[in-house]
Each structure stands twice: as C-alpha cells, then as structure tokens.
Amino acid sequence: MKPKYKRIMIKLSGEAMAGDEGFGLDHNKIDAIAKEIKKCYDMGTEIGIVIGGGNFWRGRDGEGMDRSRADHMGMLATVINCLAMLDALEQLGVEARVQTAIEMRQIAEPYIRLRAGRHLEKGRVVIFGCGTGNPFFSTDTAAALRAAEIGAEVILLAKKIDGVYDSDPNINPDAKKFDKLSFMDVLNKGLGVMDTTAATLCMDNNIPLLVFGLDEPENIVKVLCGENIGTIVS
Numbered sequence: 001m002k003p004k005y006k007r008i009m010i011k012l013s014g015e016a017m018a019g020d021e022g023f024g025l026d027h028n029k030i031d032a033i034a035k036e037i038k039k040c041y042d043m044g045t046e047i048g049i050v051i052g053g054g055n056f057w058r059g060r061d062g063e064g065m066d067r068s069r070a071d072h073m074g075m076l077a078t079v080i081n082c083l084a085m086l087d088a089l090e091q092l093g094v095e096a097r098v099q100t101a102i103e104m105r106q107i108a109e110p111y112i113r114l115r116a117g118r119h120l121e122k123g124r125v126v127i128f129g130c131g132t133g134n135p136f137f138s139t140d141t142a143a144a145l146r147a148a149e150i151g152a153e154v155i156l157l158a159k160k161i162d163g164v165y166d167s168d169p170n171i172n173p174d175a176k177k178f179d180k181l182s183f184m185d186v187l188n189k190g191l192g193v194m195d196t197t198a199a200t201l202c203m204d205n206n207i208p209l210l211v212f213g214l215d216e217p218e219n220i221v222k223v224l225c226g227e228n229i230g231t232i233v234s
C-alpha cells in the first residue's frame with residue numbers, strides 16, 4: 001500500500017481514547033491507534049494530530065458555569081489526551097512533539113507554526129493541544145485551522161460511525177451512507193459531521209475531509225492509502 005497524501009491532519013475525538021463507557025483513558029485503545037499512526041509514519045507521511053477532550057470534559061457539560069471557564073477546562077482535558085498519545089507513540093519509537101495553543105512550557109512546547117512545520121519536515125509527528133486556544137470553539141475547528149496553517153492536504157476525521165449518513169443509523173435502520181458530499185451539502189442539510197465553524201473553514205480553504213469509523217483502527221492506513229471506506233467531503 002502506498003500513501004496518497006504527504007502531509008495529513010488526523011482528528012481524533014476524546015472518546016476515541018476512552019473505553020466503552022466513554023470516559024477516561026483506555027491504554028489498549030490508545031496503543032492500537034498509535035500502532036496505525038506508526039504505520040502511516042513509517043510510510044513517510046507527515047502527520048499532525050488534533051485530539052478532543054470529550055472523554056473528560058466538554059464546555060457544554062458545565063451547566064450554569066461561565067462558558068469560557070468551562071471551555072478552558074475542556075482545553076486542558078485535550079492536553080491529557082495529547083500526552084497519552086505522545087507517550088504511546090514514543091514507546092513505539094515514533095518521534096513526536098506536543099504543542100499547545102495555551103502555554104504550559106513545563107509540559108509541552110507552545111504552538112509555533114513554523115516550528116511545527118519544521119518538526120513535520122524532520123519526520124516528527126506533531127500533536128496539537130488546547131484546541132484553538134479560544135473558548136467557544138471546538139477541536140474540529142482546531143483541526144481545520146491547524147490543517148490550513150501547516151498545509152495539510154486532507155483531514156482524516158475518525159468517528160464512532162463509519163461515515164456520514166442522512167440520518168442517525170443508530171435510530172433509523174434505513175439511514176443511507178454518503179460516499180461523497182460537498183461542504184455546502186453538509187452545511188445546508190445540517191449533517192452532523194463537524195460543527196459549522198469547522199466545516200466552513202475547511203470549505204473556504206479547500207481542505208477535504210475523509211470521514212471514517214475508528215472501530216477498526218487499521219482504517220487510518222486504509223484511508224491514507226486512498227481506500228474509499230467512509231465519506232469524502234470536499
């Protein structure tokens with residue numbers, strides 16, 4: 001198998017890092033994902049990763065809280081996931097760095113675009129923490145923003161379900177999966193692929209989205225190599 005892209009952004013939800021109950025960290029799952037990322041890395045692919053924080057905290061969970069503060073907590077949650085993934089990758093011999101949008105220099109590098117680019121050129125995986133660094137945004141938006149900044153050709157959006165459907169397949173057994181979609185379709189039909197801020201950013205910057213299921217972590221390699229297993233949004 002040969003990679004179709006040279007530089008990619010992988011977006012993992014916080015839940016991808018958790019066990020079946022959706023909370024905390026499941027090291028077997030993290031290791032399984034890290035092994036697939038290593039395969040992409042071994043093929044010479046330059047890899048950026050954005051990880052969510054929903055397995056610990058989402059800003060909207062903070063009912064009655066000041067929203068910005070609740071979002072700060074969410075951004076901190078992403079860093080725990082980034083460090084867990086960094087560790088798993090390093091244990092496999094993958095050179096990687098974490099850069100955070102909010103400075104925490106004792107723990108990780110601050111996000112510096114040119115430095116991130118340099119790491120990627122040198123073959124290091126860069127894991128971006130703290131989302132965009134701003135409340136009221138999501139890590140999907142962070143993935144779109146960082147992808148645009150580092151010049152990633154595509155975003156690999158790993159999901160719990162195996163693509164984009166016209167309705168929720170967990171509720172509607174007749175739900176239809178799309179092979180291809182435009183960002184306009186996603187926005188007009190209100191399809192829950194990613195939030196509208198993130199989708200707009202991808203559309204405006206011509207960054208296609210490859211949506212696929214992470215129930216089988218080897219899907220990461222398949223998608224990288226151009227296999228049409230999920231939904232392509234462009």
Ligand code: UDP
Pocket residue numbers: 012013014015051052053054055057058059060070071072073074075077078130131132133134135136137138139140141142
């Ligand atoms: N968050 C934020 N700004 C960002 C990215 C994330 O405030 O740029 C906060 C927000 O509270 C969000 C939480 O971090 O709910 C975790 O991110 P997200 O919900 O995107 O994680 P996922 O659902 O992918 O696990």
